[in-house]
Amino acid sequence: MSNRQVLTQYVYQIAATLYAGGVRDVVVSPGSRSTPLAYAFASANDLILHRQVDERAAAFYALGLAKASGKPVVLLCTSGTAAANYFPAIIEAKYACVPLIVLTADRPHELREVGAPQAIDQVQLYGQHVKWSVDFPIPDEAPQTLPFITQHTARAVLTAMSAPYGPVHMNVPFREPLTIDLQEVLPAVNVQTFAATLTPPVEAQQALCDIVAKTARGFIVVGEQALQTNNAHIWAFIRQMKWPVLVESLSNMRGNIPLDCRDYVIATYDAILKSPEFKAVVRPETVIRFGAQPVSKFVQLFIEEAQPEHYIVIDENVKFRDSIAMATCVIQAQIGEWLTKLPITTAIESAYVEEWRDVNELAMEYIEHYIDGAVDEGAAMSHLLAGVPEETDLFVSSSMPIRDIDTFFLPTTRDVRVFANRGANGIDGVVSTAIGFSQKNERNTVLVIGDLAFLHDISGLLATRYQACNLDIVVMNNDGGGIFSYLPQAKVPQHYEELFGTPTALTFEHIAAMYSFEHIAVHNVQELYGIMQTPRTKIRLIEVFTNRDDNTFAHRALWQQIMMGIKTWQS
Amino acid sequence: MSNRQVLTQYVYQIAATLYAGGVRDVVVSPGSRSTPLAYAFASANDLILHRQVDERAAAFYALGLAKASGKPVVLLCTSGTAAANYFPAIIEAKYACVPLIVLTADRPHELREVGAPQAIDQVQLYGQHVKWSVDFPIPDEAPQTLPFITQHTARAVLTAMSAPYGPVHMNVPFREPLTIDLQEVLPAVNVQTFAATLTPPVEAQQALCDIVAKTARGFIVVGEQALQTNNAHIWAFIRQMKWPVLVESLSNMRGNIPLDCRDYVIATYDAILKSPEFKAVVRPETVIRFGAQPVSKFVQLFIEEAQPEHYIVIDENVKFRDSIAMATCVIQAQIGEWLTKLPITTAIESAYVEEWRDVNELAMEYIEHYIDGAVDEGAAMSHLLAGVPEETDLFVSSSMPIRDIDTFFLPTTRDVRVFANRGANGIDGVVSTAIGFSQKNERNTVLVIGDLAFLHDISGLLATRYQACNLDIVVMNNDGGGIFSYLPQAKVPQHYEELFGTPTALTFEHIAAMYSFEHIAVHNVQELYGIMQTPRTKIRLIEVFTNRDDNTFAHRALWQQIMMGIKTWQS
Incomplete structure (x- = not known):
């Protein structure tokens, strides 16, 4: 096989494996070293090519694509500081749990760390801020190469798309010449990947129900949730619980509220939890939180001051997103049907719910008139x-x-x-x-x-x-x-x-x-x-x-x- | 001491130690967590405060300050992705050998990796792309703390300013409240630092002279040089050598040329070294290079094809900036007086010099008429x-x-x-x-x-x-x-x-x-x-x-x- 054929096969194999993993969108910034992959992405009919010259902006743009689609999005840039410009968006993607697949073209090994132009040390460039990073081999004819890149590209997508989602990094070196044969159709790839659904074990579900059954005064906080979360499951949970639920704007439970849940929804918490009088009235025994910490500092302060007996964090992240260090129970789980099938016996006091509701309505009135x-x-x-x-x-x-x-x-x-x-x-x-x-x-x-x-x-x-x-x-x-x-x-x-x-x-x-x-x-x-x-x-x-x-x-x-x-x- | 006094002392000690190390310019981007240091820098009369909202731009701006002044420049930003925006300029500073002292404010330990806002893992954020990185302790009254931060701040400056220059990173955590007592005068700091001058050993100087004495056909290449290089030393060397010298524009030996050196200066190499005929004529036995590799690909190609017996790279960098892997002798050294005191016996053939000169003049004429x-x-x-x-x-x-x-x-x-x-x-x-x-x-x-x-x-x-x-x-x-x-x-x-x-x-x-x-x-x-x-x-x-x-x-x-x-x- 000619070098050109080897290179062509290599980059189309990467593109096809990305496609098989669910990638549809690719954001490319102009550069020379990335030419073989850019050609593969641009010519394959199945992929949508987006462009942006500034790589920092390109990476945030890709983040936006992934946030809207819930699908993994590919980034491609040339070697050098171009790749470093991705860093801010990669870190945001890591903490916001957004699947980005970052492809950085690199110089071949003989041009690394020898003063060659646009060559920087790109191996593990993003440190701990990606879920996984791999340095690819130079394209060659060895029988091991195509299987290796297929496996590792599939792994990159699976890693990005396993909960919690996040960014991964593939560093891909190319030797000149960089032009390839252009093909409109991606080759077939024989690899399927399935990421797990994170469901809490029965013991966790039971522990949750036991606490709920004993709680007369409790509320739920819903922060920003994982991409593609189905809120219907949380609404079903709230219907059973009948607890006040503090819905942060980013939970997307402020719009489109089911009519039978309106009475439980509290949105003015940032205002009303500034009141020491109100905080004394609604001191909780139990707080249950879904997703990320809320934006409002006053919710956090309230929980910290209130020292609830139980603070249950239900989050697909295991990294204790709890900056007040108050969690008494962390349940690793995605929002799912399990939430609607819990054997819940609610013991909430209606007076407690009404206190929240009254003051919330009072605050809403001021905000509306304001x-x-x-x-x-x-x-x-x-x-x-x-x-x-x-x-x-x-x-x-x-x-x-x-x-x-x-x-x-x-x-x-x-x-x-x-x-x-x-x-x-x-x-x-x-x-x-x-x-x-x-x-x-x-x-x-x-x-x-x-x-x-x-x-x-x-x-x-x-x-x-x-x-x-x-x-x-x-x-x-x-x-x-x-x-x-x-x-x-x-x-x-x-x-x-x-x-x-x-x-x-x-x-x-x-x-x-x-x-x-x-x-x-x-x-x-x-x-x-x-x-x-x-x-x-x-x-x-x-x-x-x-x-x-x-x-x-x-x-x-x-x-x-x-x-x-x-x-x-x-x- | 009050917390406020402890914090005030801590940040002024950092500012004073930076000043003692030669820092005069500080580039600050707005943010809250960095408040104590920002106040210290802004209020101290001895420091010049520069501002830029975009941290990526701020870091490049600081790079420009350092390139023009030859002095270490301080960067300060708040916690979070702000710090990641510095990355491209830090990498440029590392490879271009520019002294940047990067101060990233951080959340205190209890707010790290717990989902707190604007908190990312900043320890060793820039990986191998800084010369040194240190994570500072929270300000406190312990007797060890001020000596520690003095020593480590001084070390940061000395590291940035030891040859080859480069970026260093200090990650500094602060707890709220963040306001301090403002002082116009920096405290006295009792620590002096001196970075070494890199001089080649006598053996290296002798080896160089031995090769020169045997070389009838050789040329010098001057690429981009370290900050604050005194070209007079190189001109003195050229006067003794009488070799053709290929001066890259970035060597800053194209302007202000001493009259008695004009005959040796070759600036059209990129054009004339495209000619196979000319390359055959001027094939060298020896090439001596100062500083970075030249921009021109054709110089590199020529050396690679010519396979000179000796390719001597004189560079303060020990990292073999030689992407054609042809160097036969690497001498670690800064440009300095030693270059003017070598016992040189030049053996260059005047015909060889004239071939370069003739063709260079020919090319210059075309370029001037063009x-x-x-x-x-x-x-x-x-x-x-x-x-x-x-x-x-x-x-x-x-x-x-x-x-x-x-x-x-x-x-x-x-x-x-x-x-x-x-x-x-x-x-x-x-x-x-x-x-x-x-x-x-x-x-x-x-x-x-x-x-x-x-x-x-x-x-x-x-x-x-x-x-x-x-x-x-x-x-x-x-x-x-x-x-x-x-x-x-x-x-x-x-x-x-x-x-x-x-x-x-x-x-x-x-x-x-x-x-x-x-x-x-x-x-x-x-x-x-x-x-x-x-x-x-x-x-x-x-x-x-x-x-x-x-x-x-x-x-x-x-x-x-x-x-x-x-x-x-x-x-």
Whole structure:
């Protein structure tokens, strides 16, 4: 066989094995060393090729694709620092449990660590931040080679797709020449893989039921859940339990709520759990949590202070996602039908449920009325939420937007979902993740982001030049880092704007013009309702001008009102 | 002592030890966990604080500062993926031997790996890509703590500044509360550090002289050299040797050439070493190389084909930067006075020197005339070089710009220098590195970059909102990846534009408007001369519109002319 044939067979075998494992989407950044694999991905009809020049943005874009599709997504880049640019998104994928299959092309062994251009040490490049990493052999004719790469590529996909999902890394060296024979059809691959479903043993189910049967005062917390989780199982569990359930916005149990579950749903916890009076009233014996820790610090603080007898964490992750170190029982499990078949005898006190319900309704009323005259980002979020059409997904940046969503997104029967990068909570890569997400999302996608996070990932917009994209980008432009206004640092005037506020005095009509987006400047947050109701004809960059001081003041005033309301309720 | 006093003492001790080690510049990205160190850096009068929101850009900006100053530069970011964004620049710093001191704030141990927000595993985050990494203890009152952090901070600086320079990593955990007492003066630190000068042993010097004394046909290659290298020592060596010396643009021995050395300087090697006829004529017995491998592939190929009896690499790096694996003698050494004191007896044949000189002059003539009617990027580079004022430093992107500089920057007595990121040769972070470089450079700075590299690091421009900046940004906009036109991939029409050309159809007048830069559109490359001669009043974004096909065609035509010229010369 010619070298060219050997190389062709090698890369098509990798592509075919990825396809057999469920990969449909590949995100490629231009480069030379990656040419053989890029050709295989681009020419095979069964794979969808996405492109992005900036590898950091490419990796976040791939993360978005995987979050929307629930399928493994492949990344491909050339050798050198290109591969290092993937690192932030890989870490996010590891902590957020998203299946990324990272292929880094490498120089052959004779060009490693000898000063050759674009050659860095790529073996185990991502350290502990991938689930698995493998350094592939140079393509050759040895009979062992094709079986090896088939097995290891299949293993890469299976590893990424076994619960909890996560990123894997394949480092693939190529010698020149790099051109191959182009084929439109992937070869057949004779390897099937099946990842296990994680079900708790009978003993765990019994232990859970025993605690529930003894609990008069308990609540459930639902944080962000694993990709592709079916909420119906949790709703069925709640129907049996009849416990209050604190649903974080990222649980996607705030929209589309079954009517018979509405009475149990608590969404204002971040506000009401600021009240010492209320916390004293609803002190729990037992807390059950599904999924990740909630965004709200006040839920965490409450559990820490309350010291419940039982704090049961049900999570496919075994890594004790419990930063208050209070868990008394960790059950490794995925959300599944087992939750609906438990022999539950609930012993919850109806008075306890009513206390939660009353105060939740009280807080909801303040939040609903708050919108009327307010000009801050909370009000903006409310108008936006009211205006978005059915079947909308919000992709929400870390920092203030996710916190505002958590406060202002009230339970609804409308079909609205919320997504964010909450693995490591960075403000990096948010634009790219949202654009990638929108590509695999048949619903309406709206990105909500602050000005600094937008600027951090401004190179992510480049993806819109390579793919047809359809989304709204809502930038809350308060000229700097709004979240710091809520921290003790804000009380130290020296160096505050320099280190934390970091205003740029930038506005974004020019960047919209550069990318041929429609730019809408919003100076009155009430306009957001109408704007969200208006169908778009192209990408819209909706720039909402707000003021950091207004935001802090308005949020604090709202919390104060709710605190006072709780005092009145109690007396 | 209060916790606040303990924390204050801890961070000021770190800042003071960094200062004692020679640090003057600190690049901070906004975040909360890093607050104590950020306060210490911002309030201490002796340190210069630089800011950039995007940590990837911040790290490249710091790299630029260090390249211009030759001093260690500190980076500071908050916990989480922020730290991962430093990775590309850290790898570049490792391979380019640039002293960066990376401080990542971390959560305290009880918040690590327990699902806490913005907490990732940061211990040894950068793997083998830093020279040293240390995980600091939580600030406390134990008598061991301050001596420990003093010693380890001093060690970090000494490690970064021992030859070869490189990046080091300090991971520093903090518990809340994070505010400290602000002080303007750094405390005294009683620790001095001295890094060694690397001098070759007498045996090595003798071995070198013995080979030189026996060599009738030899040449010297000077690649990119360590930061702060004094070229006077190399010129003194060349005066004694009288050998032809192939000076790469990055050696900074093309500008400011001593008159009595001009006859030995060869700058057209990339063109003339494409000629088999010429290569046969100048086959060497010995090659001596200083510094990194040259950019030019044709120099490497020539040495590989020529199989010289002696290939002596003089490099402070012991890692065999020799991707053709031809070195017969590796001498670990810095450029220094020892080079001027060698008992050299040169045995070089004057005919050999003249062959190089003749053909070099022939090629120079073609390159000088080439400028007349040409419209491509090579001609643009020539007009630019002719136009820049004395005491100009060009910061040149990887990919085509550095290659064009290497071809079109002809030896001159004018004081023009060239810098680039050639550790890993990435196109990432170039805008940021150039902006950082310009901050510490008292000379005129001009960035030359392609459109894709510009877009890759477009977030780097944000630094201009936080620091007063003064440079020209020359973007060669050929709408895509020009370098691939020279590769075999360009002959495969399928998927070429999709995978390699990757045009965006973007122009940059809008981004200039967003950042209040002056935008100059150049459609005729001859205009560049006048533009470079005109003093600027603010940052200029000079967008040169060129055509990828024109560039390839023009380059090939020039090489063809030179090949023909050599044939005529030979006959």
